[in-house]
Amino acid sequence: MTRPPRARALSPEAVIEAAASLVDERGQEGLTLAELAKRLGVRSPSLYNHVDGLEGLLRELRLRALTDLGRALERATVGRSSRDALAALSHAYRGYVREHPGLYGLTVRSTEVQGAREREAGEAVVEVVFAVLRGFGLEGEDAVHATRYLRSTLHGFAVLELAGGFGLE
């Protein structure tokens, strides 16, 4: 029979939360299990009880970033339409990147196969953009192309801003 566990001092959520703060403060380079453990008042091996190593932690952070971004875009565009919605969307996108540069930066590096949850979260982001474009009368194939285009542009701006503009003033 399975007996109940003991009350947990630390939780996966707390670890991810602290990691999110850390990566936004110090960037991707500064995010180490050693430093994270130090902040949580714990030894680094203990983190493995809540998270599947550094790799797993990064997966969780990417998921969190996509989810948060999707929610932010939703909040910004709800109740608006057309140009108004588009402006709000762009503003919110930029705002999120500025507020969570480290977290957002993580979403760029997922060259590998993404998990189902991550894909869902990404699709949710796309869906918001999609909804805004419907307000312009775009449907079907056109909407897909426009969505891709808009996402690329927003993303391009965001990344370039993060990167210091590539020499562009």
Next chain:
Amino acid sequence: MTRPPRARALSPEAVIEAAASLVDERGQEGLTLAELAKRLGVRSPSLYNHVDGLEGLLRELRLRALTDLGRALERATVGRSSRDALAALSHAYRGYVREHPGLYGLTVRSTEVQGAREREAGEAVVEVVFAVLRGFGLEGEDAVHATRYLRSTLHGFAVLELAGGFGLE
């Protein structure tokens, strides 16, 4: 008096060249001084005679990526104009990213202050885009905005393609 040095077996160029191949093959994670030294038939501390550590190597690779990209765009657009030039530009941009995913990926992460050479190389890239847009009659402030927009879009597409499309088919 300064006496001449001995003939060098390895050169900074050879190190950077090998590093470029490595990062395109194995990605940013796979680029380590240890592996690089192994490929060059040398012990890793020897690399410090040619390159300023891993950090310095990454700087050189970023510079190389920007320079190569600029040249590729130039080759693609020379002798063309308007829509023709724009199509060639986009195609070349995409082609470079596909051919050198690791190298291109490095250019994204330069949050820090960039050196003068790096800025110059970045400006050269922008200049090509700029030239293409002049073919559309865009000048001055309009050209600046259009350049920024086009670069963002190209970059956005490229990065999203690298990242697997963010859940977008």
Next chain:
DNA sequence: TTGACTTGACTAATAGCATTAGTTTATAAA
């Protein structure tokens, strides 16, 4: 209340990494 089970924390150890210091050695000029 007692005892067993679960589980999250720990310590210890390993392997890989970049990096520095100091030494050896090959080469090219004098």
Next chain:
DNA sequence: TTTATAAACTAATGCTATTAGTCAAGTCAA
């Protein structure tokens, strides 16, 4: 041939993630 230069080396350090194994605390059943 001698000497200076610099590129290679070895050795060592300190950081990292990670695994294995131990300990202790809490919870439920008897």
